[in-house]
Amino acid sequence: MKKITIPEYMFPAFAAQGIDTSELIYAIHTDLVLDSEDTDVYMAVSKESLFVLCGVEKVAKTAGARRVTTVFEASKTEKYSLVELGKLSTERLLSTGRLYSEKDDAAKILLVFSVGFLADVERLIKVVKNIIEGRTPLEEIVVDDKLFCPKCGTRYPEPERKLCPKCMDKISITRRLLGFFKYYKNKVAIILITMLAGSAFAVVSPLIGTKFLFDDVLTEGGNYYGAILGAVGLILFVRAVHVTFNILFSYVLARTVPWIVYDLKLKIFEAMQRLSVGFYTSKRTGSLMNRVNRDANNIYWFFVDGFPYVIVNIITFTGVITLMCVLSLKLAIVCMVILPIAIGLFSLLWRVFRRFHHKNWVYNAQLNSMVSDSVNGQRVIKAYAREDDESKRFSEMGGKLADVDIKAINMEYTAFPLIYTFLFLGQVIVTAIGGMMVLNGEITLGTLLTFIAYLSMLYGPLEFMSWVSNWWARCVDSAQRVFEIMDAEPDIAEPDVPVVLDKIRGDIEIRGVKFEYDPATPVLKGIDLSVEAGKMLGIVGKTGAGKSTLANLIARLYDVTEGSITVDGVNVKELSLAQLRKSIGIVSQDIYLFIGTIADNIRYSNPDAGIEEVIRAAKIASAHDFIMLLPDAYETKVGAGGQDLSGGEKQRLSIARTILQNPNILILDEATAAMDTQTEANIQKALFNLQSGRTTIAIAHRLSTLRDADSLAVLSDGIVVESGTHKELMLKKGEYHKLYTIQLEGLKTINMED
Amino acid sequence: MATTQNTTASDLSDAIDIGLLDPQKAEFYLTPGGFTGLKYGEADYKRITLRRALPIGQPMAYISVADHDNKEIGMIGAVSELSEEQRIIVTAELENRYYSPTIVEVKSVKDKLGYVYIELVIGREGHPYEKTCTVKDVSKNIRLLGDDRLIIFDVDGNRYLINSLSKLDKKSLSRLEPYMF
Numbered sequence: 006m007k008k009i010t011i012p013e014y015m016f017p018a019f020a021a022q023g024i025d026t027s028e029l030i031y032a033i034h035t036d037l038v039l040d041s042e043d044t045d046v047y048m049a050v051s052k053e054s055l056f057v058l059c060g061v062e063k064v065a066k067t068a069g070a071r072r073v074t075t076v077f078e079a080s081k082t083e084k085y086s087l088v089e090l091g092k093l094s095t096e097r098l099l100s101t102g103r104l105y106s107e108k109d110d111a112a113k114i115l116l117v118f119s120v121g122f123l124a125d126v127e128r129l130i131k132v133v134k135n136i137i138e139g140r141t142p143l144e145e146i147v148v149d150d151k152l153f154c155p156k157c158g159t160r161y162p163e164p165e166r167k168l169c170p171k172c173m174d175k176i177s178i179t180r181r182l183l184g185f186f187k188y189y190k191n192k193v194a195i196i197l198i199t200m201l202a203g204s205a206f207a208v209v210s211p212l213i214g215t216k217f218l219f220d221d222v223l224t225e226g227g228n229y230y231g232a233i234l235g236a237v238g239l240i241l242f243v244r245a246v247h248v249t250f251n252i253l254f255s256y257v258l259a260r261t262v263p264w265i266v267y268d269l270k271l272k273i274f275e276a277m278q279r280l281s282v283g284f285y286t287s288k289r290t291g292s293l294m295n296r297v298n299r300d301a302n303n304i305y306w307f308f309v310d311g312f313p314y315v316i317v318n319i320i321t322f323t324g325v326i327t328l329m330c331v332l333s334l335k336l337a338i339v340c341m342v343i344l345p346i347a348i349g350l351f352s353l354l355w356r357v358f359r360r361f362h363h364k365n366w367v368y369n370a371q372l373n374s375m376v377s378d379s380v381n382g383q384r385v386i387k388a389y390a391r392e393d394d395e396s397k398r399f400s401e402m403g404g405k406l407a408d409v410d411i412k413a414i415n416m417e418y419t420a421f422p423l424i425y426t427f428l429f430l431g432q433v434i435v436t437a438i439g440g441m442m443v444l445n446g447e448i449t450l451g452t453l454l455t456f457i458a459y460l461s462m463l464y465g466p467l468e469f470m471s472w473v474s475n476w477w478a479r480c481v482d483s484a485q486r487v488f489e490i491m492d493a494e495p496d497i498a499e500p501d502v503p504v505v506l507d508k509i510r511g512d513i514e515i516r517g518v519k520f521e522y523d524p525a526t527p528v529l530k531g532i533d534l535s536v537e538a539g540k541m542l543g544i545v546g547k548t549g550a551g552k553s554t555l556a557n558l559i560a561r562l563y564d565v566t567e568g569s570i571t572v573d574g575v576n577v578k579e580l581s582l583a584q585l586r587k588s589i590g591i592v593s594q595d596i597y598l599f600i601g602t603i604a605d606n607i608r609y610s611n612p613d614a615g616i617e618e619v620i621r622a623a624k625i626a627s628a629h630d631f632i633m634l635l636p637d638a639y640e641t642k643v644g645a646g647g648q649d650l651s652g653g654e655k656q657r658l659s660i661a662r663t664i665l666q667n668p669n670i671l672i673l674d675e676a677t678a679a680m681d682t683q684t685e686a687n688i689q690k691a692l693f694n695l696q697s698g699r700t701t702i703a704i705a706h707r708l709s710t711l712r713d714a715d716s717l718a719v720l721s722d723g724i725v726v727e728s729g730t731h732k733e734l735m736l737k738k739g740e741y742h743k744l745y746t747i748q749l750e751g752l753k754t755i756n757m758e759d
Numbered sequence: 760m761a762t763t764q765n766t767t768a769s770d771l772s773d774a775i776d777i778g779l780l781d782p783q784k785a786e787f788y789l790t791p792g793g794f795t796g797l798k799y800g801e802a803d804y805k806r807i808t809l810r811r812a813l814p815i816g817q818p819m820a821y822i823s824v825a826d827h828d829n830k831e832i833g834m835i836g837a838v839s840e841l842s843e844e845q846r847i848i849v850t851a852e853l854e855n856r857y858y859s860p861t862i863v864e865v866k867s868v869k870d871k872l873g874y875v876y877i878e879l880v881i882g883r884e885g886h887p888y889e890k891t892c893t894v895k896d897v898s899k900n901i902r903l904l905g906d907d908r909l910i911i912f913d914v915d916g917n918r919y920l921i922n923s924l925s926k927l928d929k930k931s932l933s934r935l936e937p938y939m940f
Contacts, residue, residue: 098855099857099859100916101856103855105793105794119917370898
């Protein structure tokens, strides 16, 4: 990551339009001008103006030049004064975005571009804003200029992953993967030795079993003429040694690779614990995480079933070819003509098969989803009497799958025999030529038969090598993803010199906080709030107003885009993460219980707590009574596969957990949102016990629960529209009054119906 | 029995008005800044957003009209019901919002480690130009819409549309065929 100003290739284009390039501060390249033939746009900013050049970019090779250059043919130039332009903003459409300016209630569209350029345009707006507000133009402008592979110029498919599929260094990734074997040096040495020895005996086998038998034992005048028993014994011995080495190699391999995959999975898991919440919630990494298991399995199977046989097959292939050349160079040359054709045929066949397999995989996945849909949705299917339609849908998809399977099987049953017939023809040609050579006395019968045996020994490695490269590529891709997780840097990092306070009192100041998860979609647009230590701040607002986001920012699960949050006067970015997180307790409606006992789950926030403390916490959280009604009480297993608990019960365990944590700052994020009235009353009592003496930030949509808050803030569309006490806000008759009255009316209606 | 059920269903549907705008009262206009506005009765909405309820099946019917705060003003039942002048404005705004380049030719498709690089010729008012798009998870991002239309989503969020597969040249079709499900 580095700061860039203007890409060099843009200078001639601006200069050609009479723009003084020395004054330009920043420039970007976008595309798409909907109402003209232009396909490229250069936008640049100077201290006074914004320039927009529309035209067509062409790649040209000037006479005598060694490299191609980019030539921009401008057809239209617009110049806007920054002062008169007004506020610049972007609007995201479907697959396009537009840049527009707003001044004096009038808005003007300046440009439409493909959605992929949205982040670039946002950065340009930031530069303009910095200039207008008198800041350094490139302040807080961090540009990732590495969007294109430096080797081949291909755009990275995912800019966050500096990975070019065309140039990916498979060798270095494989080397790094092989690095996991270094802790098992002795076993790897045994694997390699047994593999080499096994392959060597396999290659030597035809020499003993055919050439030696025919030329030296069965032919009159041979060195061991008539020594049949000895020959058979030797053949058996070679075979036995070969099999022994193979068994030994497989045994050691099977005892080594699972440990290597264990190391790999452990490293992934450890890396996952380091990463920030943002890593897990982003779309990109979401799919990455889903693949972790599959990736580890891909690597496992390649190393168990693929990689060793790559070595075995390479040794076999090289050994056989060498021996063929030694036995008869002339016949070996004949084989060399047949082999490339065989390689070509195998590669072609596997390419076709891959397509069928891919289709088969997709249809199978769809069919499985359909079954799962049907099982989970049985109530709805039956309620709407749609059984026949569901069967029809399944039958259609099943039919498609059957079609693909039939084609694949037909291909397998016809193509492979055809290829093997071709290979047989090759063998016939070698037999014919070799036969003539035997008759001419150029080679012995034993040599010819050995040769034919060797030729058939080549087909296996050829077939294997024609498809293993794809397998290897998939394994490298999996390894790349795994390494990506291991190498990922957490967004929320501990400061170099973290501030550790003696005790966190709980004074919170939120100043000018802006935040966005994705470019051009701000969630918080400038929040100013404060809460004194030990007081309670209630945050209300409609769904999507940014209430939970604000809570996450205080706990530093994410970092603010702009502005600051301080705790006891220290920016949360400077505070020790461990101290901050231990001082903040969050009770949200999203409760997670780990696999373990109820006591373990309560103790999760303070593993050293004794059972008496656990019971005390459960009593304060109004959880003790329901726990004691369970047969195993505090030793009841919960979490996946454990005792089912209701939402309210889980919530009370979560409160008990927070009580044991004993935080100085408490965040209650819709803690009672999904509860019935009685449960809510119980939990409110528990929360009241928890809140005393702590700074509390409570988010709730039921305003009645926040009446006692020391102050309230109403959030709407990312900004604070009102703040004050309940009484003040009710008197103000603004947004809060409106929300409160609506809820009150709603409750009255329910009571009337009751 | 069937009649009773239909009547009941119809009654339920009628209970909520979907808020169709009266084409006679709606006057769409272009602001000097290039945005689309709407005068409807007494109200003047200076910047509106048009969204298709059925963007694939019926792109020119059931168009939601929302104000600048994304509050729905009402729905246009069918764009064809509007006057010529109004239709041009509404169509232009919809085409801008739902702009998806049309694929004229598929020059090559290369599969590299799970990413598919597609070299396309994209048509624009008789001025085709080439573009390479990168697609991830082809089974999700190359989608058949009915029997004859196809849409491709690239890693940047761009959409490319083939309006009629039967009109696409054979070579292009055979290049795409392995990725069509």
